[in-house]
Amino acid sequence: MKILTGNDLKSGAVIWWDGQGWSLHVDDAVDASEHADEILAREEAARHVNSSYVVDATQTPEGVRPNHIKERIRALGPTVRPDLTLKPADPSAINWVI
Amino acid sequence: MVETQFRFRDDEPVGDPAVTVDAFGEQTNAAAVRLETGEDARVLLPFLDRIRLVEVEFPGFMDGRGYSAARILREAGYDGELRAIGSVFVDQLGHLRRCGFDSFAPNTPLDPVDAENAFNRWPDVYQATGDGRQPIWAKRHG
Amino acid sequence: MYKYDSYDQAMVDTRVEEFRDQTRRRIEGTLAEENFRPLRLQNGLYLQLHAYMLRVAVPYGTLSSAQMRMLGDIADKYDRGYGHFTTRQNIQYNWIKLDEAPDILADLAKVEMHAIQTSGNCIRNISSDQYAGAAKDELIDPRPYAELLRQWSSFHPEFLHLPRKFKIAVIASKTDRAAMRLHDIGIEIVKNDAGEIGCAFYVGGGMGRTPMIAPLINPFVPLDQLITYSEACLRVYNRYGRRDNKYKARIKILVHEMGKDEYTRQVEEEFAHLLTQGIEPPIAELERIIPYFADPAFDAAASDDLDLSDPDFAVWVKNNTVAHKAKGYVIAVVSLKPVGGIPGDASADQIRLMADLAKDYSFDELRVTHAQNIVFPHVRKSDLYTLWQKLDAADLSTANLDGIGDIIACPGLDYCSLANARSIPVAQKISERFAGKQEELGELKLKISGCINACGHHHAGHIGILGVDRKGVENYQLLLGGSEGADTSLGTITGPGFSEDGIVDAVEKATNVYLANKEGEERFLDTYRRIGMAPFKEAIYG
Numbered sequence: 001m002k003i004l005t006g007n008d009l010k011s012g013a014v015i016w017w018d019g020q021g022w023s024l025h026v027d028d029a030v031d032a033s034e035h036a037d038e039i040l041a042r043e044e045a046a047r048h049v050n051s052s053y054v055v056d057a058t059q060t061p062e063g064v065r066p067n068h069i070k071e072r073i074r075a076l077g078p079t080v081r082p083d084l085t086l087k088p089a090d091p092s093a094i095n096w097v098i
Numbered sequence: 099m100v101e102t103q104f105r106f107r108d109d110e111p112v113g114d115p116a117v118t119v120d121a122f123g124e125q126t127n128a129a130a131v132r133l134e135t136g137e138d139a140r141v142l143l144p145f146l147d148r149i150r151l152v153e154v155e156f157p158g159f160m161d162g163r164g165y166s167a168a169r170i171l172r173e174a175g176y177d178g179e180l181r182a183i184g185s186v187f188v189d190q191l192g193h194l195r196r197c198g199f200d201s202f203a204p205n206t207p208l209d210p211v212d213a214e215n216a217f218n219r220w221p222d223v224y225q226a227t228g229d230g231r232q233p234i235w236a237k238r239h240g
Numbered sequence: 241m242y243k244y245d246s247y248d249q250a251m252v253d254t255r256v257e258e259f260r261d262q263t264r265r266r267i268e269g270t271l272a273e274e275n276f277r278p279l280r281l282q283n284g285l286y287l288q289l290h291a292y293m294l295r296v297a298v299p300y301g302t303l304s305s306a307q308m309r310m311l312g313d314i315a316d317k318y319d320r321g322y323g324h325f326t327t328r329q330n331i332q333y334n335w336i337k338l339d340e341a342p343d344i345l346a347d348l349a350k351v352e353m354h355a356i357q358t359s360g361n362c363i364r365n366i367s368s369d370q371y372a373g374a375a376k377d378e379l380i381d382p383r384p385y386a387e388l389l390r391q392w393s394s395f396h397p398e399f400l401h402l403p404r405k406f407k408i409a410v411i412a413s414k415t416d417r418a419a420m421r422l423h424d425i426g427i428e429i430v431k432n433d434a435g436e437i438g439c440a441f442y443v444g445g446g447m448g449r450t451p452m453i454a455p456l457i458n459p460f461v462p463l464d465q466l467i468t469y470s471e472a473c474l475r476v477y478n479r480y481g482r483r484d485n486k487y488k489a490r491i492k493i494l495v496h497e498m499g500k501d502e503y504t505r506q507v508e509e510e511f512a513h514l515l516t517q518g519i520e521p522p523i524a525e526l527e528r529i530i531p532y533f534a535d536p537a538f539d540a541a542a543s544d545d546l547d548l549s550d551p552d553f554a555v556w557v558k559n560n561t562v563a564h565k566a567k568g569y570v571i572a573v574v575s576l577k578p579v580g581g582i583p584g585d586a587s588a589d590q591i592r593l594m595a596d597l598a599k600d601y602s603f604d605e606l607r608v609t610h611a612q613n614i615v616f617p618h619v620r621k622s623d624l625y626t627l628w629q630k631l632d633a634a635d636l637s638t639a640n641l642d643g644i645g646d647i648i649a650c651p652g653l654d655y656c657s658l659a660n661a662r663s664i665p666v667a668q669k670i671s672e673r674f675a676g677k678q679e680e681l682g683e684l685k686l687k688i689s690g691c692i693n694a695c696g697h698h699h700a701g702h703i704g705i706l707g708v709d710r711k712g713v714e715n716y717q718l719l720l721g722g723s724e725g726a727d728t729s730l731g732t733i734t735g736p737g738f739s740e741d742g743i744v745d746a747v748e749k750a751t752n753v754y755l756a757n758k759e760g761e762e763r764f765l766d767t768y769r770r771i772g773m774a775p776f777k778e779a780i781y782g
Binding site: 136138159160161162163165166169173187189192193194196197209212215219220221222223224225226227228233234235236237238239 | 245247248250251254258261262265270274275278279361391392394395396397398399400401402475478479483513514517518519521522524525528
Binding site for chain 1: 266287290337654662664665713714
C-alpha cells in the first residue's frame with residue numbers, strides 16, 4: 001500500500017494521512033495510492049502538512065508498517081530513547097521498527 | 099518585459115531594453131546590458147563609461163553569484179543603474195541593496211510592506227561593502 | 241570572554257525580529273516552504289525525522305555560565321529536557337516547534353547567543369581550539385581573531401547564498417585540536433621570522449563524500465589584512481564554485497579541479513583589488529576585542545599539589561585533564577560519553593549543573609569540544625577533587641577522554657533525515673563492549689557517521705565507521721588510519737561492510753591486532769601506520 005506522511009507545519013510532529021485528516025499514529029494511515037498527489041497538493045496548500053511525501057507500507061495483522069526502516073523510526077520515535085517514543089510504556093514497540 | 103518594482107535613483111530610466119553580453123560587444127551604442135546567470139561581470143569593465151543600466155539575472159533563491167557581480171561593478175566605479183531581475187525574493191532585498199543594486203524587477207511582484215521592512219531591516223551593518231553605509235567597526239572607532 | 245556592545249546586541253535582536261516575521265509569513269501562507277527553507281536553515285532550524293531541530297551557535301566553542309544555564313533552561317522549556325552537543329562545538333535541540341522558534345531565539349539573545357548561520361549555504365559558526373587561552377602550547381589566544389571573523393561573516397550580504405556550506409576554523413597551536421585542515425578555510429595564527437603575528441591560510445579541506453586535506457595557500461597574511469584575504473577567498477569561491485551538482489559544490493572541489501596554484505593566483509589577484517576597497521576593520525578593532533579574552537585573575541600562589549589517593553579520581557585526572565599554562569591550574573574535560581550512553585547528549589539538569597560548577601571552579605567559563613565534550617578551562621588544582629566529586633554525583637565523571645569510549649557519533653538515523661543508518665546504537669554497543677579495556681587500549685579515536693556526509697568525522701578516526709543503506713538494511717563499513725591532529729590523514733576502508741553486531745566484532749578484532757603488534761608506547765594509530773592494513777584485514781576477514 002501507499003501511505004502519506006509529512007510533518008505538522010507548526011509542531012513539526014510526524015503525521016500520517018488517515019483519509020479525513022492527519023494522525024500521529026501510523027496505524028491510522030490509509031492506502032492513498034489513487035489520489036496521493038492531489039491530496040498532498042491540497043493539504044500542503046492548506047498548510048496542514050509540511051514536506052509531505054508518499055511511503056510504501058504493508059498492512060499487517062499488527063497494523064500498518066512502513067517498508068523502510070527510516071519511516072518505521074519516524075513512526076515510533078528514536079530507538080535509543082524509548083521514553084520519548086509514541087509508546088513509552090511499551091518496550092516491545094521497538095521490535096517492529098528494527 | 100517585467101516592471102521595475104523598486105528603484106532608488108532620481109535619474110531618468112534607460113528606455114532601451116538591455117542586450118545580452120554577446121550583443122553588447124557588437125552594438126557599440128548600446129547603454130543597457132544584461133548579465134545572465136554566471137556571466138563574468140568583469141567583461142563589462144572596459145565599457146563602464148558608456149553603460150547606464152546593468153541587469154543582473156537571478157535564476158533562483160539559492161544562486162548568489164549575482165551578489166558578487168554587483169560588488170565587482172560598483173568597486174570598479176560603475177555608478178549607473180544596477181537592477182536585480184528574475185527570481186528575486188523579499189528576504190533578499192536588503193542584502194542585494196548592500197551589494198550595490200539600486201533597482202529591482204522581480205518576476206513576481208513583492209508585497210510592498212514586506213519589501214519596505216526588508217529594505218529597512220538592519221539599523222547597522224558589520225561589513226564595508228561599498229554601499230556607503232558606515233560599518234559598525236568604523237562607528238566604534240569613529 | 242567577549243561581551244556584546246549595543247551594536248552586537250542590536251544585530252542579534254534584529255535577527256530575532258526578522259525571523260519572527262519570516263515565521264509568521266510561513267504560517268500565514270505568504271511565504272512558501274521552498275523559500276522559507278533556506279531562511280530557516282540560516283537560523284539553524286531544520287526539519288528532521290521527528291520534529292524541527294534547532295542548532296544554536298556556540299562561537300568558537302566558548303560559553304559563560306549564564307549562557308550554559310540558558311541552554312539548560314531552553315531544553316526544559318521548549319524541548320524534551322536535553323540537548324545534543326555537536327562536532328562543530330554547537331548544541332542542538334531535537335523537538336522544536338516552529339511557532340516557538342522565534343521565542344527561543346529571543347531567549348538566547350538575552351544571554352548574547354543566537355542560531356545565526358548554523359546551517360545553510362553560508363559561512364557557518366567559526367570554530368576554534370577548545371583549550372584556547374588555557375593551553376600551554378599556544379602562540380596566542382586565537383579567539384579574538386575568530387570573533388573578528390564572526391562579526392565579518394554574520395549577515396555578510398555577498399556570501400549568504402554560496403554554492404554550499406562554508407566552515408572556518410582558527411587555531412594558534414602547532415597541536416591542532418580543531419581539525420583545522422579539514423575545514424573549508426583553516427587559519428593557523430603563526431609568527432614569522434621577523435617576529436610578527438599573522439595568519440597561515442589553508443583552503444579547501446573537508447570531510448563529506450570526498451574528504452580532502454586543505455593545502456596551504458598563503459603562509460603569512462598580515463593581521464591587518466585578515467578580513468580582506470578571507471573576503472578574496474570567499475569571492476573566488478562564490479563566483480566559480482560549482483552550482484550544477486551539490487555534491488561537487490564545496491570549495492574543496494573547486495580548489496581540486498582548478499588546482500591549488502590557479503585558485504591561489506585568483507585569490508591573490510582578488511586580494512590585491514580588495515586591498516584598495518577599504519573593507520578591513522582597523523587594528524584598533526582587534527585591539528578592542530583582545531582584552532575581552534585576557535587571562536582571568538589566576539592566583540600566582542596556587543599550588544601544583546594534587547592528592548591522588550582516591551583511585552577513581554586518579555584515573556580521571558590522568559585521562560580527562562590537560563596541562564594548563566598557569567601554575568597550579570589545570571584544564572578539566574567532562575566526557576559526555578558515559579558507558580552505553582548517547583554521545584554528546586546532556587540533560588537539562590546536567591547542563592545547569594555544569595554551568596554552576598563553571599561559575600564556582602572555572603572563572604565562569606566553559607568550552608564545547610568538537611569531540612562533543614565539555615571543558616572547564618581554568619580549574620585550580622586545589623579545587624579539582626571537589627569538582628570531580630560533584631561531577632561524579634551527576635554521572636559526568638566518565639574517565640575516557642580520547643579513549644575508545646570517547647566516541648564521536650552523529651545523531652544518525654534515530655534523528656537525522658539524511659542518515660542511512662543509526663550511529664548511536666553502534667556507539668553504545670562499542671562503548672559497552674570495551675568499557676573494561678579502555679586503559680589497555682590507550683588513545684584510540686573512534687568516530688561514527690550515519691551517512692556519507694560525515695558529520696561523525698569517520699574519515700578522521702583512528703577507527704572510523706560509516707553507516708550505509710544496503711537495500712533497506714543498515715550496514716556498516718570500517719575504516720582505519722584516519723587522524724585529525726597535526727598528523728592529519730584520511731582513513732582507508734577495510735573491505736566489505738558489516739551488520740550492527742558484526743561491526744562491533746570487527747572493531748574488537750582490529751584492536752586485538754593492535755595489542756598483539758604494539759611496540760613500546762605506540763598508539764593504535766602508530767601501530768597501524770607501521771604495520772599497514774594487511775594484518776588487520778587478515779584478522780577481520782580471514
